[in-house]
Amino acid sequence: MTFTQLEIFALIAEYKSFTTTANRLGISQSAVSHALKSLEKHWSVSLISRSQGDIELTETGKKLLVHVKELLSISNTLQQEISAVHGLYEGTLRIGSFGASSSIVLLPLILDAFQKKYPKIDVYIDEGDDNEIPQWILERKIDVGFIIAPDERFDIFPLLEDIFIALVPSSYPIAEKKSIPIQDLADYPFLMTTAGSQKYVKQLLNRFGVKPTIKCHFSQMLTIISMVEKQNGISIVADMALNHELLTLYPHVVKRPLEPNTTRKIGLAVKNKKHLSPAAKAFIEVAQSVLSKA
Template identity: 30%
Template sequence: MVMNMNNLYIFIKVAETMNITNASKELFISQPAVSKALKNLEDMLHVRLFIRDKKQGLMLTDVGKDILKLARQMQSIEDKIYQIADYENNLIGSTVKIGSVPTVTANILPKVLATFRLQYPHVQIKLVEGSSNQIKEWVEDRVVDMGIVAAPFDSFESEALYTDHIVAVVPEDHRLSEENKINLRENQHELIFCKSGQEITLDKLYEKSHCDLKNNLIVQNTETLVRMVENKLGIGIISIFSLASQPHNLVVKAIHPPIDVDVRMITHSFEETTPATKAFIKAMSQCTSEIFDSTATAQILSKIIYIKKTLALH
């Protein structure tokens, strides 16, 4: 029995869109051709890949979900074969699929992408944003070639990018502006969080101090958080790295309990990634090191480290 790879890739596209019409448009083939490819694949495998539900539309069966994972592995292997063949031609025709948390997308990836495209102008980049948990699912299911996530990293292979530190920010005339640190539990009802870092920060905060966070403000981005704090709406809780990218006149304070966030690149296997993905990972590591040596980040980081050392002596 010889597998028709074209039918398999049509199946992948339908599974991604869960809509035959949309899949046909993205594949530039007719809807009947898509339907026929799915039927041929199901007939060959003697299984149902989809359930056709009147209300919810297409739904993958359990065996369909398992086959989808394997199909993506096969597609990845085929991509790797072509990329190895094209490597001497500067990775022409290659694609890298990346999943990234918003903080990294906003503050690191612009420089990485610019650097990477100068060296590999013919490589296509597909970028999707999500929470760390979403990205780990995408890596697991091989929707993306690599992910950029915050700890924990589960069973994936990982490569360190940086360790971020969560800090508090207040206006200069705030009642806590002269304190060495801000106790999160004591001030739990005044905290403002940034959504892009909410998932990992809130989990760690609850784990360490069991704060009640139900009524706290949660904003979409760093700029909004800074504006909220400047208008004295609360105490901003944000990562050093995110804060360094936003101009402000706020006072930066260490927090108690301290919260550090490790950020890494993850994949099933760095050794088995495609040549284009390997090249991107290398560019990612180099650019991140350069960015974290920048003056703004280094100044804030050195201040927080000094505060932590001072507190440790008392």
């Protein structure tokens, strides 16, 4: 058994493709197949099954994959620790990012500073929704992920607080208010986001007993703004996820803070801070430093 074989198995499980795995590693497809067969022979188990061209993990494969990812994560951390001892920061860092808040607003700021300071660290960004990021951390698919705090499953490093705001057609009577009581939202058709804030918007409405008539669900902020512009309803979104320059193109859309003012806390989460790799630690330190000055 070698770490190369373990990495190949983990990549096959992720991509469900021998070809993609081979391309990712820069080796032949036959080499990928040989490595997997050698690992299966060494363990005397079947790790994957093929049915009509589809690749799926066997039950044994699913169980072993958890431990394989742990070993690969430890190996990556070990290599980074050795590099750090010699004053070099090298290796790979996988970051999980959700929605516009982290992908469009936070990451560009942080990565600019991080890559200037640590140019030899290869960074991969996996984008998902607010439910996928925690799962990816648990599965060791990513090393660190943006997350809404608190979450007792992880060690979380705080970054900042954001607020929820209402987007309202300027023709609606409540648009004249400086802030909008959450209970007033029940009187209008509601446009629900399905991006990173959906779970928290629902929790917010439930907390105040508001049951709006949900007209549509949308995953893109631009679509929500366009629908509000056309007076199809109102919406609640995270202020940070909103491109404020974009709003200038929609003169009939106004944003208003909610009453009471409602915040969410964004942080960077890891599975266990005791096993934090040097690259992940460096990224978290840069992120906190950059955002403390923003």
